[in-house]
Amino acid sequence: MTVTPSRRTFLAGAAAALTIPLARPAVSQTLPPQAPELERWPDAFLQIDTDGRVTCVLPTCEMGQGTHTGQAMILAEELGADWQSIQIVMPQQPSDPYRLPFGQMRSVGSYGIRFFHDPMRRSAAQMRMMLTQAAATQLGVPKYDLVARDGMIMHADTNRAIPFADLVPAARLLPVPAEPKLRPEAERTLTGTNVPRLDTPAKTRGEAVYAIDVSLPDMAYAAPRMAPVFSAEVEAMDEASVIDMPGVLAVVPVPRGAVVVADSWWQARQAADALDITFTATEHDALDEATLNARIAEGLDRAGVPMTLQRGDPLGTLDAAETVIEADYQVPMLAHACMEPITCTAQATEGRTELWAGTQGHDWKRMMLERELGIPSDELFINTTYLGGGFGRKTWHHDAAQAILASRALGGRPVKVIWSREDDTRFGMYRQTMQARFRGSVDAEGRITAMTVRVAGPQMGAAIVQENNMDPFSLLGLVDQPYAVPNYAVDHAVVDIPVPLSAWRAIATSFTGYWMESFIDELAEAAGMDPLAFRLLNLPSDSRARPVLERAAEMADWNDPAPDSVHRGISVVGSYGSMVAQVAEVTMAGDRVTVPRVFAAIDCGRAIHPGQVETQIQGSVIDALGPTLRAKITLQDGAAVQSNYTDYPLIRIDEAPEVAVAIVETGAPLGGVGEPGVPPLAGAVCNAVFAATGRRIRSLPLSDHGLA
Amino acid sequence: MTDFTLNGEAVTSDADPATPLLWVIRERFGLTGTKYGCGVGACGACTVHLNGQPVPSCALPLDAAADGEITTIEGLAPDGNHPVQQAWIEVDVPQCGYCQSGQIMATAAMIREVPDPTDADIDAYLSGNLCRCGVYNRIRAAAKRAAEIARS
Structure with a gap:
């Protein structure tokens, strides 16, 4: 339970060099005291220090989604900790209690609260019961007369209280209750309230430490120079071309290029730009937006594609239908464009490789670095910092590998690699570009009689593909769409593209939600219905889907005529265990679409922190609006065209809609919150654009159609 | 050698005068509250005050700061309790927080010039500051609240 030697070592050594002390409470860059001893003490998620300080050991990173505060609320409430004294750390090495259902410690899938809620409550309840039992023995009173609150076990009748810290030595020798008794709902007074986020003070004072801020003694800085065509390798490189530039220490070959290491990052960047390096020609050197789109479109007509989902007789029903609505949809690649670019610091010494990283992918980094650099898992230690955004991009390991190789080349000096904004934008791990062909029919009453969806494009989740060619990263939002369609089919013609891809916030539903909700509107139009x-x-x-739809419609006064010049679109998408409906209001300034207001209703089960649910949905709407209006990644000569926020334009405050959020509690199980606000937005906006212009927008962004 | 004032202290840097001020602040002087976002003055994450005016330090060469007064988020107010910081805490603005130093510096400059900002003022003064998490609804509320605190 005490602070361990390794933690002390870190604080005495490396942290002394941190120029900005971490505010309390904040994310510590230290590790929890030891590997969880679940057999002896339910301490995977909670540590009680000898001074009484309660430390939450959290399995997911803090990249803005508020999970650290939410998880700490769950733990502190169940334990009865003093909220003001809560500390947070993340483990340096993954282990089972911190892993998601698919067996990895990663901060993905909007899992942070919904998956860890129950195990965290159980652990905290076990610890509370053991502390209570120890107090009962010490005070000579029945344990049922005791309450755990504010970091103490209290006996109200005799006005006595014992701090947790004093009970730990006795409590930890007690058996761990196999069936911990959770607090009744009436005692859940912290969750469900809007307590201030733990990280806000540090983030408003410039004190929060992100990966890019890490500072270690004798640290050097590195900037990469990478092949612009994704599959190219280094053909030739002349180290002498830059080695005499000011501050340059080394030029280190890395996969797909090199990193230049220098005394400062600016010097490294200048030299990386000046480096005389050539890359191999590839078969993709002529690839551009049009050829890539044409290659994927071929999949729309392909025969012999395995059926992923089929019920009823969709083809027969469509053949017999009087009118069949058919529409092809498309989305482009997207960058994550995290405001903190890709960056990692590494120190690689004999038998120990240490990273300082803002990472969503602890196990993924571990696995990939073992595979590519031969680093045994038990020799890799990850100090997790705050992340300046993640959105699915920061599971990867390429920056870590570059920093490790550079540190090795410098004999174990710590090296911080920072990708420039241009590197971050150009070097891939994009949201996939995908196309789809929808066909559907409705009857005279407006009921959908049949629908087929052919998806064409890469199979980003090839490694996790399930039976019947079911790839969750490609088809979620289609196979589980909420409508009662008696005759329905979904399949996926796989078209590989030579671009590295990564999960992007809401993954498949970021585009399937847009497609499905646009096509549903097309069917409504065909049926002549609202x-x-x-x-x-x-x-x-x-x-x-019904309660959230009805709530969002009510908020937007859907059933009243819209004011002059205001046009509305509606959409509902379920994802990550939650259901979200949105109504977008669109006004037109000439041909230019503006979105002044969005109304959103979410059912995420119980809201652990309603204020954070609200801000996540507001942020998701604004996040999704960027690629709806203008942002996309395209290729020219095999490389990405876009390079910075200037040509990958995201939403600024002057274009941000006012987003009203309602939380609808239906008694459903806990759902995710970080991602489910994204999928409905594009459909709601494009449906409003149809109401405004009569134009069906079947590919994004709207700027491609002269509308933004 | 470039001399300037950093958060009220006279400092000297021997970095190449063409080095963007951002990297001197961060790496030479260890003030990492000012962030790198784009390198071309397009996102505002690196906003500092030069002689009281908000500037993107990523696109400002060191020699442009010569003899100037630079204020960073760390020097905005003693104890980090500037009205803008108070309002940011009250409204619980940040998500990832990476852009917030820049947002706060831009807002602090705004309310000095515009004590009671309208939505249009906020759009004009803060549209250079990108927030990738999209917390603009809260930024708008907090900017107005900050102005209110500053006026009181």
């Missing part, structure tokens, strides 16, 4: 009424008619009576 888009909301059409959805309600075609949703099962027990669908979770």
